[in-house]
Amino acid sequence: MKGRASKQSHRPERRTVIEISQWCYVAHDTGTYTVTLSGELDLLQAGDLTATLTEAAGHDDTTQMCVDLAAVTFIDSTVIGALLQGYHAAHTAAIGYTVTGMNGQVQKVLQVAGVLATLQGQPPSP
Template identity: 40%
Template structure:
């Protein structure tokens, strides 16, 4: 996994992890999030998930902790561009919206309609 060092500047930090975010790699994600959260003038952390191929519950928890810490510091953390399998994990765990993802269902193949909601 690669996590670029956040740059100084506009108050926006972009992190772009690569590969799997799981119990083995989450400590690196947490260190990088902590570094970003410590930046003076931080307004937003954007986590670009376009190159993340797998996300487990430890990564979801780390992202939620980072988002909560960002809010506590007057900033935000949001996710962008998840791969379909990652998007599905975030939707199933009901944290996608908490982390700034729209309520779309990008994990369905093209042309597959949204199933009707369950009703009682």
């Protein structure tokens, strides 16, 4: 993952935060990668998001991935695809993967697309 890394003073044990872009930060803390997204996300960000998620899933020390959408105001189908590619990369690597913080339009779009439960870590309905 490209970007600049900085140590967080409140958790000096091993937490690293990397700014990928203005809309994406990745925090790594003892096996857990948290990808925090913000703003309106569409085709322009989907490729970088896919790369970020699949790279995080590929690290030997990754045991859990969390994607935080609390500050996201819009997503399109390409971003849904990127989130699902991250899910599949995590599943293939046998690590946990959850998407959190969905609200408003973003939650509604994921629900209409039929992927909300899967991204929240719930088993698919029959």
